[in-house]
Amino acid sequence: MTHVYLLPGTAGYLLIDAGPRGCAEIFARSIRRYGISSRQIRLILVTHVHFDHVGSLQAIQEKSGAPVLVHQAEAGLLCQGKVVLPPGTQPLTRRLIRFANRHPRLVKRLFRFDPVSPDRVITAPLDLTPFGFDARVLPTPGHTAGSLSVITPSGQAFVGDLAVNYLPGGRGPFWPPFGDSRRLIRGSWQTLRNQGVTTIYPAHGRPFKAEKLPQFSIPEVENKNRS
Numbered sequence: 001m002t003h004v005y006l007l008p009g010t011a012g013y014l015l016i017d018a019g020p021r022g023c024a025e026i027f028a029r030s031i032r033r034y035g036i037s038s039r040q041i042r043l044i045l046v047t048h049v050h051f052d053h054v055g056s057l058q059a060i061q062e063k064s065g066a067p068v069l070v071h072q073a074e075a076g077l078l079c080q081g082k083v084v085l086p087p088g089t090q091p092l093t094r095r096l097i098r099f100a101n102r103h104p105r106l107v108k109r110l111f112r113f114d115p116v117s118p119d120r121v122i123t124a125p126l127d128l129t130p131f132g133f134d135a136r137v138l139p140t141p142g143h144t145a146g147s148l149s150v151i152t153p154s155g156q157a158f159v160g161d162l163a164v165n166y167l168p169g170g171r172g173p174f175w176p177p178f179g180d181s182r183r184l185i186r187g188s189w190q191t192l193r194n195q196g197v198t199t200i201y202p203a204h205g206r207p208f209k210a211e212k213l214p215q216f217s218i219p220e221v222e223n224k225n226r227s
């Protein structure tokens with residue numbers, strides 16, 4: 001359900017996100033098919049602390065021994081294994097989240113993840129060259145307060161849930177169905193455009209050309225349904 005990405009560097013790989021709970025073995029088998037072992041992962045970047053991105057983080061981190069990097073705004077959630085659901089951005093998803101928030105125990109059980117203490121916490125853009133990767137990390141808030149994107153010099157952007165593209169028949173990309181702030185999401189899209197990004201790699205769905213981002217029709221009203 002969640003794409004994770006491996007970016008090659010001079011001495012190993014950068015892993016972007018860790019997928020839902022229970023996927024560490026599938027992940028290890030998958031990368032073995034490419035001749036990659038868990039120990040070759042040198043850094044794990046968490047785009048944001050939602051269950052479908054950090055569910056297998058603890059297990060993958062243990063196998064790889066790689067340091068974990070996260071935005072400061074979500075480091076506490078990661079340390080505590082705290083489940084947070086973002087508000088819906090559409091009527092249907094808003095209803096879904098209202099329902100979920102009435103059943104906190106169920107939410108906690110369904111979306112739980114093992115806590116992880118991050119090794120590096122950031123609040124500002126970070127050059128990954130010293131880590132051996134030709135890439136930069138940018139704060140791109142909106143889906144969550146601490147959402148991060150990884151950008152390469154060739155114009156690739158790995159954006160977590162800042163945009164999604166999973167509808168069949170080429171319909172999409174589209175607005176993330178869940179998110180903290182429409183205004184901030186739109187601002188972060190502009191940040192990506194300003195950086196000359198050409199291809200967006202979402203965590204949910206297929207990669208798409210960045211020029212498709214402005215075609216969204218976005219209501220101006222800020223989401224009031226915060227959980």
Ligand SMILES: [Zn+2]
Pocket residue numbers: 048050143161
């Ligand atoms: Zn998310």
Ligand SMILES: [Zn+2]
Pocket residue numbers: 002050052053161203204
């Ligand atoms: Zn997600």
